[in-house]
Amino acid sequence: MRLKNLTFIIILIISGELYAEETCLAPELYNGNYSTTQKTFKVKDKVQYECATGYYTAGGKKTEEVECLTYGWSLTPKCTKLKCSSLRLIENGYFHPVKQTYEEGDVVQFFCHENYYLSGSDLIQCYNFGWYPESPVCEGRRNRCPPPPLPINSKIQTHSTTYRHGEIVHIECELNFEIHGSAEIRCEDGKWTEPPKCIEGQEKVACEEPPFIENGAANLHSKIYYNGDKVTYACKSGYLLHGSNEITCNRGKWTLPPECVENNENCKHPPVVMNGAVADGILASYATGSSVEYRCNEYYLLRGSKISRCEQGKWSSPPVCLESKGMCTSPPLIKHGVIISSTVDTYENGSSVEYRCFDHHFLEGSREAYCLDGMWTTPPLCLEPCTLSFTEMEKNNLLLKWDFDNRPHILHGEYIEFICRGDTYPAELYITGSILRMQCDRGQLKYPRCIPRQSTLSYQEPLRT
Numbered sequence: 050m051r052l053k054n055l056t057f058i059i060i061l062i063i064s065g066e067l068y069a070e071e072t073c074l075a076p077e078l079y080n081g082n083y084s085t086t087q088k089t090f091k092v093k094d095k096v097q098y099e100c101a102t103g104y105y106t107a108g109g110k111k112t113e114e115v116e117c118l119t120y121g122w123s124l125t126p127k128c129t130k131l132k133c134s135s136l137r138l139i140e141n142g143y144f145h146p147v148k149q150t151y152e153e154g155d156v157v158q159f160f161c162h163e164n165y166y167l168s169g170s171d172l173i174q175c176y177n178f179g180w181y182p183e184s185p186v187c188e189g190r191r192n193r194c195p196p197p198p199l200p201i202n203s204k205i206q207t208h209s210t211t212y213r214h215g216e217i218v219h220i221e222c223e224l225n226f227e228i229h230g231s232a233e234i235r236c237e238d239g240k241w242t243e244p245p246k247c248i249e250g251q252e253k254v255a256c257e258e259p260p261f262i263e264n265g266a267a268n269l270h271s272k273i274y275y276n277g278d279k280v281t282y283a284c285k286s287g288y289l290l291h292g293s294n295e296i297t298c299n300r301g302k303w304t305l306p307p308e309c310v311e312n313n314e315n316c317k318h319p320p321v322v323m324n325g326a327v328a329d330g331i332l333a334s335y336a337t338g339s340s341v342e343y344r345c346n347e348y349y350l351l352r353g354s355k356i357s358r359c360e361q362g363k364w365s366s367p368p369v370c371l372e373s374k375g376m377c378t379s380p381p382l383i384k385h386g387v388i389i390s391s392t393v394d395t396y397e398n399g400s401s402v403e404y405r406c407f408d409h410h411f412l413e414g415s416r417e418a419y420c421l422d423g424m425w426t427t428p429p430l431c432l433e434p435c436t437l438s439f440t441e442m443e444k445n446n447l448l449l450k451w452d453f454d455n456r457p458h459i460l461h462g463e464y465i466e467f468i469c470r471g472d473t474y475p476a477e478l479y480i481t482g483s484i485l486r487m488q489c490d491r492g493q494l495k496y497p498r499c500i501p502r503q504s505t506l507s508y509q510e511p512l513r514t
Contacts, residue, residue, distance in 0.1 A: 433492030
């Protein structure tokens with residue numbers, strides 16, 4: 050029998066007088082441990098407990114401290130698995146397994162009825178922050194378009210793995226090419242509208258001579274400049290260049306040129322930073338525009354910019370070195386992904402950063418990492434997509450079962466289905482499931498094998514669209 054959150058009153062008789070003292074009884078703890086073997090606690094006593102891997106405290110943590118109050122525990126100690134919200138039925142499809150409640154780590158796979166396809170990942174997982182990725186939807190095949198047509202000498206602004214009815218793609222022409230037709234194409238009933246053409250400009254538009262700048266000069270290499278041509282600038286001795294040293298001829302006009310400003314003041318010794326020092330030693334004098342880099346002593350964290358610059362005889366504000374008390378240094382980098390939060394040199398305890406994977410990569414785990422007592426929690430993984438190899442397909446006598454699977458990237462967890470070429474059949478046969486339906490796993494795609502038939506009869510399943 051499991052004990053509930055109980056408060057007991059201990060009655061004592063001392064020197065003939067009656068005393069009452071309230072106590073709390075520690076309930077039996079499944080999938081966790083108390084920090085002490087003590088079972089009875091007085092009011093205001095505290096006890097800490099920890100949950101096993103995959104289980105969480107009543108407050109949703111790995112460890113928690115609770116207090117005995119006059120009415121019982123502040124939070125009844127217990128260790129339970131995190132649960133995800135129930136899944137709604139999807140139109141024109143179904144999923145497996147079907148449960149009333151899902152726990153952390155559960156994976157659900159979605160399927161569509163005949164003549165419908167999945168838009169989104171067919172696999173989703175229950176994490177400590179909820180379901181990821183979002184549940185897919187089942188759409189009619191006419192609602193999906195193949196990859197957009199790319200005219201010669203053109204480029205598109207965005208790339209996607211799927212395009213649905215009504216989506217628009219913007220097309221741009223390469224340098225020195227002009228667009229003829231609409232710059233937008235639209236996915237309509239499974240087909241793209243007519244794309245434009247990129248025609249080389251018949252008339253070359255020239256720019257005037259590169260603009261003059263005071264105390265500097267352009268490095269001229271031609272008498273006439275056309276669209277896309279570039280010119281660089283340099284300043285006279287004693288002057289510093291402000292802005293880009295390069296300008297570009299853009300359809301008859303130059304981009305803005307730089308300026309040359311006088312370098313007439315030097316800086317003396319850089320500022321002293323307590324518990325830190327200049328990284329590469331100190332010089333007697335520093336010219337305007339030069340800089341120094343600071344580093345903090347061991348067990349100290351740098352707050353502010355690590356670079357201090359000499360500008361017109363004065364140093365910009367140096368950083369400070371603070372004693373590390375629960376703060377974190379730069380968050381961990383991840384392969385095939387980036388940090389999209391603004392980054393600083395030090396992070397307060399409890400602060401977080403958010404990660405994003407590169408296009409076509411699958412994010413596994415929490416998209417956020419937290420600074421906890423000077424250490425970062427585990428960042429997510431970005432799982433690579435698979436690339437379809439027609440060489441492997443030819444070697445194994447394979448064809449694509451679905452024409453929409455002919456795409457440059459197959460995301461982690463996605464399935465792709467093959468059929469055997471004419472006079473061949475699968476080398477391995479399974480009683481259940483399809484040996485010709487393969488799943489992309491962390492950038493790796495296994496190819497089934499079809500071997501020639503012994504007889505002259507042949508059969509090939511027609512390509513479905």
